[in-house]
Amino acid sequence: GCRTLSLSAHVGFDSLPDQLIRKSIKHGFCFNILCIGETGIGKSALVSSLFNTDVEDSPSTHFLSSVRLRAQAFELQESNVLLKLTVVKTVGFGDQVNKADSYQPIVDYVDAQFEAYLEEELKVIRSLFSYHDTRIHVCLYFISPTGRSLKTIDLLTMRSLDSKVNIIPVIGKADSISKAELQEFKKKIMSELVSNGIRIYQFPTDDETVSEINAITNGYLPFAVVGSMEKVNIGNKMVRARQYPWGIVKVENENHCDTIKLRRMLCTNMEDLKEKTRAYYESYRRCRLEKLGCRDIGPENKPVSLQEVIEAKRLEFCLEVERKEEEIKQRFVQRVKEKAAMLEEAEQQASMPVLTKFERLMLMNQEEELKLGEKKKLLEGEIAQFIEKKAISESIQSQVSVSAPVSLKTKGLRKVSANA
């Protein structure tokens, strides 16, 4: 512990936060959002509404064979703050007949961003300062506005992600639920999340200036959101809204939906979301390095350097590669020998002058011709016999009366047809 000293006059290091902020502004800020939800639940519309910016997006098909992810990057400027925003959306979520693997591509994506950061961090020459951080800072999980309860896929997906990313559940297309049903629905969802042990992001309540408002906002979870890419002219202003025959749902009206609340909470807690993401990254990193066989304490209880372990693994790997190389080489040599033996054998068998294909065909032809010639002779002989027989039978017939058996004639005819 250090002694605290009092200052006799103004030193000037109270400008340190400003110096830090000036540098951060120069560097820019980044924020990455992951939107998970069924096709058509309004992910793009919500992002457009949250950041009041036109997110171009063409509607997706329902017929993708597996869940994919699509990332879009934006640069938003507000006063002197430049925000590099990346929005990653699921494509085809919930469309497959068999949804058992739906959450896996999402988990893989989140892990991949952690992995990329870890890779950079482990490099010998690295530039973490200018590295564009793609780790997901918040995940908006869209719940279908069924009014009943969470679906199994919701529970599965959220559970697979709740130790890797901050999850904020939202009810998509919330204008299809009445206010009364909405309260019940929200309660049901929250109790299901609790009973299934799913950890969602709680807005921090440790700082007195925001604890009250954050506690109240925590009570509004899950946010019932409505988004719109279209604007409606209301009182001479173009406002984001959804126009129905029975009225207009205004996206930015807090009585109509929670979109503004979500926006406010995302913006005012960006730093906290990023800090919690860093904590998730640390546990990912720990698991990953432990899997590689790294330990902080070695076998003799002495601290082991990460580099020692990596070096040892690298050697191990190199040896393995060498061994495999040798194996493949041996197999190749073996195969060559076998093939050579085969060829020799084949050559020996053809010890007579080898006939070319053409000559062989000619031979075959000649043989066939001979055979056919013989057959022809036989056939001609039979025809001659038949003509004889026919002549005889005709002469017999003319002598005998009309009641001659037809069978003789047909018998003869049948014989001819068999030989044709």
Next chain:
Amino acid sequence: PCAGPVESKNEAAMSELVPEPRQKPVVPMKPMGINASLLGYIGIDTIIEQMRKKTMKTGFDFNIMVVGQSGLGKSTLVNTLFKSQVSRKSSGWNREEKIPKTVEIKAIGHVIEEGGVKMKLTVIDTPGFGDQINNENCWEPIEKYINEQYEKFLKEEVNIARKKRIPDTRVHCCLYFISPTGHSLRPLDLEFMKHLSKVVNIIPVIAKADTMTLEEKTEFKQRVRKELEVNGIEFYPQKEFDEDLEDKTENDKIRQESMPFAVVGSDKEYQVNGKRVLGRKTPWGIIEVENLNHCEFALLRDFVIRTHLQDLKEVTHNIHYETYRAKRLNDNGGLPPMTVETEENHESNL
């Protein structure tokens, strides 16, 4: 981009479809810079307040080292800079204190607070530097200490289970005190700065500047700058780390005109023109420490504390530390951890 069964080409132009999962990790995407214009206030700029709150809550570490022969007023200057007794002065050799046999490294930490900002300031003193008969390699213990702090940080960083905030004992700034001979730099000065400017931010200062007239001061400074340049010594702020044009213009002025700062330190106050000022009283007048006509202390203070404090830390972290780390990992990574010996040396010398 992979072609799904019904993907149209237009989609590919606006966004990137992430390839099939379970293959190589996705290469992090660089933002395509679609400048989406904001159509109304969102609240993104509140992140500045969030940052400020967070940094004020966690506080700052700052570690400053002073190097120079004894008697050049190092402790007084540091105390004047931070307006408190952060460095204990050595009371002179006639009071039962031995001249250290080698260079010692003494680090003392204090917590000071101003305007809600808490700073843990550590002043690292190097008694014995340049005081021996033979000063060969007297810079070595200092370089060793600096590298040991990098090593400490690296070990923490490389742990599997890491601390949320790694304690930072790395030297952010090294004030090197030049004797005001009026002639040129001494070989020892050049030796030290040549070796250490590669591992730490060095800010050369001309000590006890009240022994030179204005003309002598200007000439001396010019000569020192020239000598540093000729010897390839890059003092802070280093040219190659200027981030943009704004930085470059600001820093060029400092590098080419103001530095090295000719300073005078004092912890005594006198009355001048009805005001209480810090100064040194001589038969021929009172030298006001914070009067820019008398000396450049105020420039040094503003430079180190009010404008470049954060930058000193960032250059230390992003450049000096990274250089150390890269070298360490390349050099047949896995050497047994360096033992921290300086405390032991301490005991034997006292």
